[in-house]
Structures are given as C-alpha cells and as structure tokens.
Amino acid sequence: MAELLTGAGRTEEAVAVLERHASRNSHDLAGYLIDIGRVQDALTILQRHAARPPEPSGGTWHDEPPF
Template sequence: MAEVIASRESPLHRPVPGRLVPVTGEGRPQEGLAHLDALAARRGGQEGRELFWIRLPLMAACGRVDEAVEQARAHAEGTTSYAAPHIAELLAGAERTEDAVGVLEQQAPANSHALAGYLIDLGRIGEAVAVLQESGPAGSRAGPWHDEPPFRGGARTLPGTSGCGPAASRPPVKR
C-alpha cells in the first residue's frame, strides 16, 4: 500500500487535507502518517502548518493521543484559541471529555460553541447554556472591541433609501 500512496496516481499523492480522511476513516491511520512522513522528507524535513494539524488526529488514531496532545501544546500556536479545539477533539476522541472541557475553558470566549458541545456531551446542559449566553450569538460584534451591537445607536439611513439592503449603504442615484 505504501507504494500506491507514494505513486503519482494515488489520490493521496497531493497533501490535501480531505485526501487523508479516507485513510483514517478506513482504519488505516498508519498509512496516513507514512504519507505525511514521505511528504515532509520530500520537503527537506519541513512540514507545513496544515499538515501538522492533520498529523495529530492520525497519531491519536494510532493510540498516540498523549504524544499528539504534547506536540500540539509544544507547537507555536499550542496555547492559542486556534489550537484549543484541535487539542480538545483529540482528548474527547480518547474519551477524555473532561480534559477537553478543561482545555476549552482556558480559551472560552473564542471557543464557546465547542465548549458548550462537550458540556452537553457530559450532561451539563445548564453550564452549556450559560456559556453560550455569555458568549453571545455567533458572529456577534458585542465584546471588548465594539461599543454597541450592530444596527443599534449609530445606524442612519441615507436620503431616498429604506435603510435596508445594499442601496442603504450608498447614496441614491441621481437621474
């Protein structure tokens, strides 16, 4: 199988994230890791950011969850809100949902929806609701960088417009 993966005809030849999913989904994560190792070797030992984050679930699928979590935390982005859901997913996949919640709680404002999902998995519905209510709606502009929610306070309509739709953002056409 390694020869097929290495061949140019293989659907796994190019390092596209979706192309490694079948390898994992079919219970062959070792082959996915071998493919990533081959790609890194061709790049002089360098592995790009996207391939690094693909490698971790493959490692976890091989029973190397703790090693994957350790590598994720040691990564330059390992303590950021970007890494938290990746690490939480590794932990939850190993039936360590409490640990996943702990990781996400450290970055709660940025990952509130993922945190709420794991809290629900643990049967802690009230806490999940509270987390979501504290974070506001997805895409909300409320927070430390905005003084007021969208469409309140400073919204003005231009003469000749209804205040809705694309025309509201530009002056009326003179005829």
C-alpha cells in the same frame, strides 16, 4: 487538541482545555459540556457569548460612491 482528547475518551480534559479560552470556543465548549451532562453550564456559556448586534453608527449615510 480538545477533539483529540474527546476521541480518546477524555472529555473532561477537553472541557478544561476549552474553558481556558471560552470566548473563542464557546460553541465547541458547550457541545462537550452537554456530552458530559452539564447542560446548564452549556446554556450559560452560549448565552454569555451570544452575538450582540452592532452599535448604530453615528456617521452619515451616503448613496454615492465610494461606499
């Protein structure tokens, strides 16, 4: 939907649509924010939703099947 809005020259509306689900659309949202000159907002979104490394497992490691 955001892509269609942007294609119709309605980027502000596309941003509004994506902001409702920013956690799932952070990359697309950041791109549209940059397009409309909101670079700082884009950086904030990307930093907030940057992938975090997984927590270390408390379990033991095994070298034999099944893995």
